[in-house]
Amino acid sequence: MALESCSQCHSTVFKPRVNVTSDVYEHLRSTNTLPENILPNTSALLLSIEKDLDDYESEIHALQIRIADIEKRRTRLRTHAENLQSLLSPIRRLPNELLMRVFGYACIENELTYGCGSALTLGSVCLRWRQLTIECPELWSNMNICIVAEDEFDEVGDVRLAARVNLYLGRSKSHPLRFTLISIPWRPDSDDGSDNPIFKQIARQSFRWKHVSFRGASFVPDNYPTWDSLDLPILDTLNLSSYGADSCSLEMLKKTPMLRAFHAPGMDCLWHQGSGFPLPSARTTLRDLEYNLIADNFYEILDNCSNLHRLSLIAREKYNYSGLPFCWSYTHSLYHSEH
Incomplete structure (x- = not known):
């Protein structure tokens, strides 16, 4: 060449x-x-x-x-x-205290079923953010979780979900938990979802439950025995909704001395009449109640909830609210809704 x-x-x-x-x-x-x-x-x-x-x-x-x-x-x-x-980014000049407030808003709901959650995402940005998120248990204490039936349990996806739940429970340390759980019966012949391994993880931390929302097939202790063994000393808010039943048992709340808000729209709350009213916080701490107006025991429930500040009435049909033969001088706010 x-x-x-x-x-x-x-x-x-x-x-x-x-x-x-x-x-x-x-x-x-x-x-x-x-x-x-x-x-x-x-x-x-x-x-x-x-x-x-x-x-x-x-x-x-x-x-x-x-x-x-x-x-x-x-x-x-x-x-x-x-x-x-x-x-030169302005966010690098933010003090840790202000940055943590921003993180707090971002982690109000950590969606774990279809993602890794905001807390884990923020901790993956840089070393500083990782250290800040790990040092703040509050960021890891909020979770949204959907658990499936046994025949739908995926050895890959649901095992990873269980690992994420375990990670969040560990990093939240002893901080009170706020979570939403959508539960499908573990076996088709029963409404019991307590055998789900992911639910077992959460149930073992019931002493940390503070603000909890459940959507499940049933909330009757006979079909959901895990409820009977839960320790709920700091439970503040409980929201229950069902896609398979229209009743729940107040027996499940007998270990909730600090309950302040109980929402069970469209459901009838039942209990064994011979054992007395099972909700220990009803006359003292319970401030917020959302309940089915046309339930047979509606008035009996109210008689035992004498310290309400907010009452939401739910009716599945047209109802003449002006015809209610009572008033509550202790109730500061009254709401009604027709489903």
Whole structure:
């Protein structure tokens, strides 16, 4: 390969063996055969052209390598500029206390069923954020979880969900828990979801439950025996809704001395009449009640909830509220809704 210096960039490039001319077009337009003395030269030119093509390929390959290297350097420089620019970002100048308030709003609901949750996402941004999130149990104490039936339990997806729940329970340490749980019966022949391994994880931490929302098939202790063993010393708010039954048992709340808000729209709350009213906080701490207006024991429930500040009445049909034969001087707010 013959080399020569480029007159513009002074880099070394190869010198081609063949000069492309227009003579070949004259022979192509001619109907005469090539003279005998030109044939050997044409064959030699073709051999030289093959060598030149190989040299061009080598030159192109070398230039492509050089271009790729230059593009890589450009990308690295742009990344470096972005990193330098991020050092000037206003959020880096926020004090930890203010940044943690922002994190708190972002982690009000950590969706764990279909994602890793906001707390884990924030902790993956940088070392500073990771340290801040890990040092704040409150960020990990809020969870939204959906658990499935045994025949739908996925050894990959649900095992990962169980791992995420375990991670959040661990990093929340002893902080009170706020979570929403949608529960599907573990087995089709029973309303019992207590055998679900994910529910077992949460149930073992029942002493930390503070603000809890459940949506399940049943809340009767006979069908859901886990309720009977739960320890709920700090439970403040409980929301119950059902897609399979229209009643729940107040027996499940007999270990809730600090309950302040109980919402069971469209459901009838039952209990064993011979054992007395089972809700220990009804006359003292219970301030907020949402209940079914047309339930048979509606008035009996109210008689035992004498310290309400907010009452929400739920009716599944048209109801003449003005005809209610009572009033509550202790109730500060009264709401009604027709479902």
